[in-house]
Amino acid sequence: MSASSPSSAPSAAPDDFRSAAHTTAELVSDYLDALPGRPVWQPTDPAVRQALLDAPLPADGTPLAGLLDVIAAEVLPAPMGNGHPRFFGWVNSAPAPAGVLATLAAAAMNPSSAGGDHADVHLERAVVRWIAELVGFPHPPGGGILTSGTSMATILCLAAARTRAARLAGVDIREQGLTALPPLVTYATAETHSCVRKAVELLGLGSRHLRTVGSDSDGRLDVTALAAVVAEDRAAGLLPFLVVASAGTVGTGAVDAFDPIADLCAAERLWLHVDGAYGAFGVLDPVIAHRYAGMDRADSLALDPHKWLGVPVDCGCALVRDTDELRGTFSLVPSYLRDEAAGALGWFSEYGLEQTRPFRSLKVWATIAHRGRDGLAADIARCTALARRLGELVDAAPDLELLAPVRTSIVAFRLRPAGADEETVNAVNRELPVAVQLRGRVFVTGALFEGREMLRACLLNASATEADLELLLAEVRSAGTALTECRSGT
Numbered sequence: 001m002s003a004s005s006p007s008s009a010p011s012a013a014p015d016d017f018r019s020a021a022h023t024t025a026e027l028v029s030d031y032l033d034a035l036p037g038r039p040v041w042q043p044t045d046p047a048v049r050q051a052l053l054d055a056p057l058p059a060d061g062t063p064l065a066g067l068l069d070v071i072a073a074e075v076l077p078a079p080m081g082n083g084h085p086r087f088f089g090w091v092n093s094a095p096a097p098a099g100v101l102a103t104l105a106a107a108a109m110n111p112s113s114a115g116g117d118h119a120d121v122h123l124e125r126a127v128v129r130w131i132a133e134l135v136g137f138p139h140p141p142g143g144g145i146l147t148s149g150t151s152m153a154t155i156l157c158l159a160a161a162r163t164r165a166a167r168l169a170g171v172d173i174r175e176q177g178l179t180a181l182p183p184l185v186t187y188a189t190a191e192t193h194s195c196v197r198k199a200v201e202l203l204g205l206g207s208r209h210l211r212t213v214g215s216d217s218d219g220r221l222d223v224t225a226l227a228a229v230v231a232e233d234r235a236a237g238l239l240p241f242l243v244v245a246s247a248g249t250v251g252t253g254a255v256d257a258f259d260p261i262a263d264l265c266a267a268e269r270l271w272l273h274v275d276g277a278y279g280a281f282g283v284l285d286p287v288i289a290h291r292y293a294g295m296d297r298a299d300s301l302a303l304d305p306h307k308w309l310g311v312p313v314d315c316g317c318a319l320v321r322d323t324d325e326l327r328g329t330f331s332l333v334p335s336y337l338r339d340e341a342a343g344a345l346g347w348f349s350e351y352g353l354e355q356t357r358p359f360r361s362l363k364v365w366a367t368i369a370h371r372g373r374d375g376l377a378a379d380i381a382r383c384t385a386l387a388r389r390l391g392e393l394v395d396a397a398p399d400l401e402l403l404a405p406v407r408t409s410i411v412a413f414r415l416r417p418a419g420a421d422e423e424t425v426n427a428v429n430r431e432l433p434v435a436v437q438l439r440g441r442v443f444v445t446g447a448l449f450e451g452r453e454m455l456r457a458c459l460l461n462a463s464a465t466e467a468d469l470e471l472l473l474a475e476v477r478s479a480g481t482a483l484t485e486c487r488s489g490t
C-alpha cells in the first residue's frame with residue numbers, strides 16, 4: 001500500500017504512548033522535586049539558547065522518547081524561576097501540582113470550550129461560580145468567563161461597559177460605532193496596570209480620555225479628586241463612563257477603598273471595574289478581608305487564577321454583574337453554531353472574543369478542589385503574613401526603606417546605603433534586581449514608584465519561610481554593596 005493512500009492512517013507510529021507518558025511523569029516529578037535545591041534562576045546556557053533559537057524545521061519526525069530527551073536536556077534546565085519558593089519576582093506563581101496533572105488530562109481530551117454539551121463547558125460554568133464565591137462577588141448564571149488572563153478579561157469587561165454607556169446615550173455601539181458619541185472617559189490611578197490603557201486604546205476610546213486620578217498616601221484612589229474631575233469632564237461635554245479601581249496594585253499591592261468609589265459610581269451612573277488580577281483572592285485572608293469591603297459592588301471584576309491560586313498559566317477570569325451586557329457585546333450566533341441544546345445561557349463564545357477556547361476549567365477545578373476553600377485561604381493568609389514580616393524586617397533595618405505600607409503580599413522597598421545621595425540610591429536600586437537575580441539565591445524584581453527606583457517582593461508561594469525572607473535581604477545587601485563599590489570605584 002502506498003504511503004499516500006487514504007486508507008493508511010499516518011498516526012500508527014511505532015511509538016509507545018503509554019511508556020512515553022510514564023517517562024514524562026518521572027521527568028516532571030524529578031524536575032519539581034529538584035527545583036528547591038537549584039539556583040532560583042540562571043542565564044540560559046549560551047549553547048542551549050542557541051540550540052533553541054536556531055532549531056531547524058525537522059523534515060523527518062522524532063519518536064516521542066526522543067522528544068522527551070530534548071525536553072530533559074534543553075528545556076527543563078532553563079526555567080523562569082517562578083516554581084522556586086524563593087522566587088519573589090513580578091506576579092508569577094509556582095504551578096499547583098493538581099493543576100499540572102489536570103493540564104495533561106485536559107490536553108488529552110482537547111475539546112473546544114466554545115460551547116456544546118461536554119464536560120469542559122459544564123465545568124467552566126461551575127468553576128467560574130466557584131471563583132465568584134471565593135472572592136464574594138455576585139454571580140448571576142452566566143456571569144463570567146475564563147480568559148487567557150486579566151489583560152483579556154479587562155478587554156471584555158471594558159467592552160461591556162462601553163456598550164452600556166452607549167446604550168444609555170441612545171446609541172447602539174455595535175452598529176453605529178463610536179462616532180455617534182461624545183468622547184467616553186475612563187478614570188484610574190497612576191498605579192493602575194497597563195492592561196487598562198491597552199484596553200482603552202484598543203476599544204477606540206483614546207488614551208487621552210484615560211484620566212489619571214490622584215491617590216492618597218496609601219496608594220488608594222482619591223475619591224474627592226475623582227468626583228471633581230468627573231464634574232469637570234461633564235461640564236466640558238465629555239461622557240464619563242468608567243472607573244477602574246484596583247484590588248491589589250501591581251507596584252505596592254494597594255487595595256482601593258471600594259465603598260466610596262461605588263457610591264460615586266452609582267450616583268454618576270459610571271461602570272465600576274475592579275482589577276483584581278493579582279490581589280482579589282487576598283479577600284480570603286480574614287486579617288486583610290476588611291480592605292476589600294465594597295468590591296462586590298463593582299459592575300465587573302477581572303482576576304487571575306494563574307497568579308495567587310497557582311493555576312498553571314494561562315487562566316484569567318472576567319466576572320460581571322449584568323450577564324446580558326457582556327453577552328450583548330459579543331454574541332453573534334451564525335446559523336452553523338445555533339444550539340438549542342445549549343440552554344438559556346448559550347455558548348461561551350457569545351461572551352468573549354475567542355471562538356475555539358481551551359479547556360482551562362479542569363486545571364482550575366483541580367487546583368481549587370485539591371486545596372479546598374480553607375486550604376487556599378490558609379495559603380493566602382501565610383503569604384500576607386510573610387509579607388508583613390518582611391515589611392517589619394525592612395522597617396527595622398537602617399539601610400533599608402519601606403516605600404509603601406504592606407497591605408496584601410507585595411513589599412515595596414529600597415536599599416539606602418549609609419551616606420548615599422538620592423541619585424546614587426536610585427541608580428543602585430535600578431541595577432539591584434538583575435544583580436540579585438544573577439546570584440541565583442533569590443529572585444526579586446524592581447519598579448519605578450512615585451519617581452523612585454525600588455524593589456518589590458511579591459509573596460505568592462506559601463512554602464516560603466522566614467529564613468527565605470532573611471536571605472532575600474542579605475542578598476539585596478550583598479549585591480548592593482558590590483554595586484555601590486563599583487560606582488565609587490573602590
Ligand SMILES: *Cc1c(COP(=O)(O)O)cnc(C)c1O
Pocket residue numbers: 091148149150151152193195248249250275276277278279304316
Ligand atoms: C498581572 C496583572 C494584570 C495583567 O494580567 P495578565 O494575566 O498578565 O494578562 C493586570 N493587573 C494586575 C494588577 C496584574 O497584576
